[in-house]
Amino acid sequence: MxxxxxxxxxxLIVNVIVVANQMGWRELSSAPVYPSPFGRxxxxxxxxxxxxxxxxxxxxxxxxxTTNSGLTWxxxxxxxxxxxxxxxFNESLGxxxxxxxxxxxxxxxxxxxxxxxxxxxxxxxxxxRGICGIQILGDSLLFAVGEYSQFPTFIKTTDRGNxxxxxxxxxxxxxxxxxxxxxxxxxxxxxxxxxxxxxAKAVVLKTNNGGLNWKTIYESPNLGQNCWxxxxxxxxxxxxxxxxxxxxxxxLKTIDRGxxxxxxxxxxxxxxxxxxxxxxxxxxxxxxGGSILPSFFSFQTTDGGFSWQEFGILKNVNHxxxxxxxxxFAVGRSIYRYSTYPLISINKISEGIPNSFDLSxxxxxxxxxxxxxxxxxxxxGKVRLSVYDMTGKEVSVLxxxxxxxxxxxxxxxxxxxxxxxxxYRIEAGEFVSVKRMVLLK
Numbered sequence: 001m002x003x004x005x006x007x008x009x010x011x012l013i014v015n016v017i018v019v020a021n022q023m024g025w026r027e028l029s030s031a032p033v034y035p036s037p038f039g040r041x042x043x044x045x046x047x048x049x050x051x052x053x054x055x056x057x058x059x060x061x062x063x064x065x066t067t068n069s070g071l072t073w074x075x076x077x078x079x080x081x082x083x084x085x086x087x088x089f090n091e092s093l094g095x096x097x098x099x100x101x102x103x104x105x106x107x108x109x110x111x112x113x114x115x116x117x118x119x120x121x122x123x124x125x126x127x128x129r130g131i132c133g134i135q136i137l138g139d140s141l142l143f144a145v146g147e148y149s150q151f152p153t154f155i156k157t158t159d160r161g162n163x164x165x166x167x168x169x170x171x172x173x174x175x176x177x178x179x180x181x182x183x184x185x186x187x188x189x190x191x192x193x194x195x196x197x198x199x200a201k202a203v204v205l206k207t208n209n210g211g212l213n214w215k216t217i218y219e220s221p222n223l224g225q226n227c228w229x230x231x232x233x234x235x236x237x238x239x240x241x242x243x244x245x246x247x248x249x250x251x252l253k254t255i256d257r258g259x260x261x262x263x264x265x266x267x268x269x270x271x272x273x274x275x276x277x278x279x280x281x282x283x284x285x286x287x288x289g290g291s292i293l294p295s296f297f298s299f300q301t302t303d304g305g306f307s308w309q310e311f312g313i314l315k316n317v318n319h320x321x322x323x324x325x326x327x328x329f330a331v332g333r334s335i336y337r338y339s340t341y342p343l344i345s346i347n348k349i350s351e352g353i354p355n356s357f358d359l360s361x362x363x364x365x366x367x368x369x370x371x372x373x374x375x376x377x378x379x380x381g382k383v384r385l386s387v388y389d390m391t392g393k394e395v396s397v398l399x400x401x402x403x404x405x406x407x408x409x410x411x412x413x414x415x416x417x418x419x420x421x422x423x424y425r426i427e428a429g430e431f432v433s434v435k436r437m438v439l440l441k
Contacts, residue, residue: 279320289317
């Protein structure tokens with residue numbers, strides 16, 4: 001009995017370690033990778049934990065979509081345009097922003113989930129020359145700003161794009177890069193007020209009436225800085241990254257809902273860091289992304305930005321997107337995922353009631369590192385699907401819950417495992433089945 005208890009405790013510890021290795025940030029193994037180390041993906045947006053879109057700029061331009069929390073990605077659309085930002089209201093309706101677009105169609109709309117796009121032509125004067133940032137709030141509000149270098153414009157819709165309002169912001173800024181609204185009335189747009197980057201000062205503009213009126217809430221005393229991204233991990237605490245090309249590198253922080261901002265030094269070591277993406281999972285823990293030759297690594301803080309350490313997983317990150325307090329995504333050289341739970345996706349693929357229980361052979365097999373496993377449930381009940389190594393040690397639990405009758409498919413990412421033979425086993429009532437699969441890396 002003592003040996004059995006010890007073995008059970010050991011397996012419990014092993015399982016905890018396996019799960020822990022899948023937590024935090026990781027590069028998604030099946031995600032597209034920008035072919036040049038100097039390029040990056042620009043923006044990422046999720047409507048729920050499973051469904052999201054990412055866009056790439058530069059020479060590797062395109063729209064990519066996942067429906068399984070980043071396990072796999074489909075290339076939907078590509079055109080010789082500098083994509084910059086994207087957002088969706090639901091599975092079908094989305095909007096795409098571009099910069100430096102001389103065709104006067106810097107804003108596009110999709111009604112089929114991102115497969116095709118058409119110009120948004122019903123925006124009144126001034127029509128934005130470029131869109132750098134989009135925020136969707138609730139089921140009908142969208143705010144957007146641009147461009148980062150010229151023609152600063154703020155646009156909004158309260159009815160999913162049926163009608164628009166547009167505002168010339170040049171009396172307060174020379175370029176705008178990002179937007180963040182706390183609610184339908186209170187919001188911020190950020191950018192700079194310089195003719196060029198050398199004499200630019202970072203500015204934060206605030207509205208309390210949905211964008212009808214704006215005021216400068218913060219202007220940096222330092223030249224050569226441009227606000228790039230803005231995030232609020234809570235209603236009171238917010239952060240803004242400051243793009244600059246000289247030392248010291250700084251960022252902005254507020255702890256009073258954006259009424260006042262403090263400028264903190266992020267880095268003062270040669271060479272200068274081109275700071276762009278910024279994201280916080282809570283008030284204390286966050287990341288700054290950008291580039292510094294030759295690493296392009298990001299940096300992490302766990303004390304609210306007062307100290308930072310190099311963080312080697314995230315490379316050249318331009319944008320963070322937080323789905324909830326346990327799940328986030330980032331884009332840079334590739335696509336990255338933060339979670340406090342393993343990367344496993346389960347989908348019901350048929351509502352019909354099968355004639356029997358069944359466990360299918362995984363596909364592809366052999367695989368590297370993502371595979372799919374299908375099974376049929378004839379009767380509602382507790383279903384447990386697990387993966388074991390050659391020694392019989394359980395290395396992952398793919399599902400352990402009550403499922404209704406139907407056909408299911410589980411996506412399994414084995415990035416954390418080494419090459420070899422593995423077995424997956426299903427238990428559903430009295431039905432038990434085991435099959436073999438091969439991971440080749």
